[in-house]
Amino acid sequence: MPKKVLIVDDELEFTNDLAKGLEIFGYKAYKAGDGDSALNLIEKIRPDIVLCDYVLPDIDGDAVLKKAKEKYHDLTFIMLTAYYDEKIEKKLKQLGAAHVIYKPITLTALEELLKGY
Numbered sequence: 001m002p003k004k005v006l007i008v009d010d011e012l013e014f015t016n017d018l019a020k021g022l023e024i025f026g027y028k029a030y031k032a033g034d035g036d037s038a039l040n041l042i043e044k045i046r047p048d049i050v051l052c053d054y055v056l057p058d059i060d061g062d063a064v065l066k067k068a069k070e071k072y073h074d075l076t077f078i079m080l081t082a083y084y085d086e087k088i089e090k091k092l093k094q095l096g097a098a099h100v101i102y103k104p105i106t107l108t109a110l111e112e113l114l115k116g117y
Contacts, residue, residue, distance in 0.1 A: 002026050002027050002028045003027050003028070003048040003049060003114075003117070004027070004028045004030065004045055004046070004047040004048050004049075005022055005027045005028070005029050005030070005047060005048065005049045005050075005051060005114070006029075006030045006031075006032060006038065006041055006042065006045070006047040006049070006050045006051070006052075007019055007022075007029060007030070007031050007032070007051045008031075008032045008033075008034075008035070008037075008038040008050065008051065008052040008053060008056065008061065008064065009033070009051075009052075009053040009056075009080065010033050010034060010053065010055075010056055010057050011053075012033065015031045015033070016031070018051070018107070018110075019031055021107040021111075022107075022110075022111070022114075025107075025111045025114075027114070030045055030047060033057075034056050034057050034058045034059075035056045035058050035059035035060070035061070035063060035064045036058055036059065038050070038052065038056075038064050038068075039064060039067055039068065042068050042072065042075070043071075046072070047075070048076065048117065049076045049077075049078065049114060049117055050064075050068065050075060050076070050077045050078070051078050051080055051110075052064055052065065052077060052078070052079055052080065053079075053080045053081065054079055054080065054081040054083075054088065054092070055081070055082075055083075061079055061080075061081075061092075062079075062088075062091065062092060062095060065077050065079065065092065065095050065096060065097060066095050066096075069095065069096040073096075076098050076117045077096060077097045077098060078097065078098055078099045078100075078101060078113070079092045079097045079099070079100045079101070080100075080101050080102075080103060080105070081100065081101075081102060081103065082102070082103040083102075084102055088100075098117075099113060101113075
């Protein structure tokens with residue numbers, strides 16, 4: 001059974017491209033364009049891995065991370081961001097993010113990272 005990956009990002013083209021690429025690598029990809037939709041999908045599909053953008057239109061990715069990890073402690077969260085900020089990276093890791101990846105990302109590098117989960 002393929003691992004389920006939830007991609008949370010409001011950049012539709014990026015999300016669609018990433019989902020297609022992950023499916024080529026054998027993952028089952030799901031998409032959410034905002035934090036509330038992500039939390040609903042996490043509850044509904046119970047993904048193995050969440051790839052979540054830090055900046056979302058409704059609630060920021062750190063809030064999604066915090067709420068999801070409170071309920072699903074073992075859920076693997078990988079945060080995505082376009083802005084390097086050491087303080088934010090530290091905060092995200094303290095909240096339970098396994099990794100913080102800076103955009104732009106390559107699909108092959110992401111797939112290599114996901115192999116570990």
